[in-house]
Amino acid sequence: MLNGMFIEAHIADLHFGAMEPNEQYKILKEQFLDKLYEIPILDIVSICGDIFHHKFMANSNVVYIASYFITQLISICEQKNTTLLILSGTYSHDADQIKLFYPLAEQVKGRVDVRIIEEARFEYVKGKKILCIPELYGKGKTYYENLLFGQGPYDMCIMHGTYVNSVYGKIVPNLDAEREPIFCMNDFNLCLGPIISGHIHQPQCYDKHFYYCGSPYRWQFGDEPTKGFIWLLQDTVSHTYVVKYEEIISDKYITLNLDDLIDNKPEDTISFINNYREKENIKYIRVVFTKSNLANINVIDTYFRNNKFVDIVNNSKNDNVVKTIDEVQEKYNEFEYIYDNNMTAEEKLVRYINDCKGYVMFTTEDLVNILKDL
Ligand SMILES: [Mn+2]
Structure with missing residues (x-):
């Protein structure tokens, strides 16, 4: 930190175990850890929740790889004198498993500043006042208001949570929600910098100052936009900051509607799909038909049946498939x-x-x- 100028990296929603953990580590090593290593000054790194995809057994490869990742990250933080902040995320994902990292933090105590945050509170890092809000349930309005309004202005907020309108149906701000609160920009009136959050897997910015990191890679259809992490440069003296999104390249998942081709010769549609995948460098493609042409769809579906990278979905409403008694019985x-x-x-x-x-x-x-x- 130089004259109140901070250089930071923020990442979220790693979801170890959502896909092959070695693959996740490889992407994070090459496109996150190595980039942190290259940057000469790095004051703060945060992981804003959802390190894990769900609860895993202690003997699983997922727990081993995730712990290995944190160990490598701590080692970079040691070399750069970086403070590492780890927030807990959604309970069904993290499930208290960030407790696994207390021994790692303990081991480097005095050498590396590692802070594991499971309760909402302020953290002071090199003179910067940071509000940290993990995802918590049923805390009530007073709990949040005390932090948001009761303890004076602060430089930034890192969190894991729901911003108003970021999730379908969550259209009313509510700090008093029965489960997790729904935040809005007014809640952050005392924040002098950005709010950087995990939870939503697509990177986005609301009301100029609320940023979702997004997840660092893709593992399913429907989650197809850009992936990466956030660089933050913040001047705590002049209260100005710049956010730069660092893209991470990972497997592409694409969903494509090919109704226009459904009445063509199925062979042509098959070659179109194959060529398109190759040309666009797409690993997983889901082809959706909403127009009915059962004969053609069947040919295409049969061709790709054993191809795990191509998924054919028949969404045409009027294909009145008559199931045989045997099929019904089997079900x-x-x-x-x-x-x-x-x-x-x-x-x-x-x-x-x-x-x-x-x-x-x-x-x-x-x-x-x-x-x-x-
Ligand atoms: Mn998540």
């Missing part, structure tokens, strides 16, 4: 256990999830334990 047999009085609701749910996944994702005991924690 019925598949779900017969739903009516089994000897199974508990938890057992049925676990069976359903594991059947859908095609492997044992968790046992009934796991589920009971997860529910106990909520």
Whole structure:
């Protein structure tokens, strides 16, 4: 830090375990850690929640890789005298697992400034006053108002949460919400700089000062925009700042409507899909048809059936497919256990999830334990 000038990096929603964790680490190493390493001055790095995708077992590769990532990040922070702030995110994702990092922080105590933040509070870093708000539930208005208005102006806010209009249906600001609060710009009237948040996976900016980092990579259809992290340059003396979005390149997921091609020869549509994927360097493509031409869709679907990178979706409403008795019976047999009085609701749910996944994702005991924690 030089004369109140701060250089910082902010990232969020890593969701370790949402995809192959080694793949996640590789992207983060090459396009996040290495970039932090290259920059000569780095005052603060924050991870604004959702490091994990859900609760994982201590022996999982996910926990190992995520811990390894944090260790590498701490090592960079040590070399650059950077303060590392780690916020907890959504409970169903982080599930208190950032506790795993307390021993890592303890180990470097006195050498690296690592702060793990599970409660909303102010953190003072090199003279900068930072409001930190993890995602918390049922805290009530007074809890937030005390921080937002009761303790004077502050330089910036980092958080994991919901900004008004960022989520469908969340259109009214509400600090008193039963679960997580919905913030608006008035709540940050005493903030002299930006509000940088995790939670929404598409990078965006609301009301000039509220920034969502977005997630650093893609792992599903429907989440297709730019990915990356935020560089922040802030002058705490003149209260000015610049945010730069650093794009991270990862696998492309594209959803494409090809109704215009549906009546062409299916072979031509197939080559169009193959060429388009190659030309645009798309890893995963979902092709949607809303116009009906069952014969052609079937040919295309059959061609791509064993291709995990191409997903053909038939959304045409008027294809009155008559199911055979055997098909109906097969479906019925598949779900017969739903009516089994000897199974508990938890057992049925676990069976359903594991059947859908095609492997044992968790046992009934796991589920009971997860529910106990909520
Ligand atoms: Mn998230």
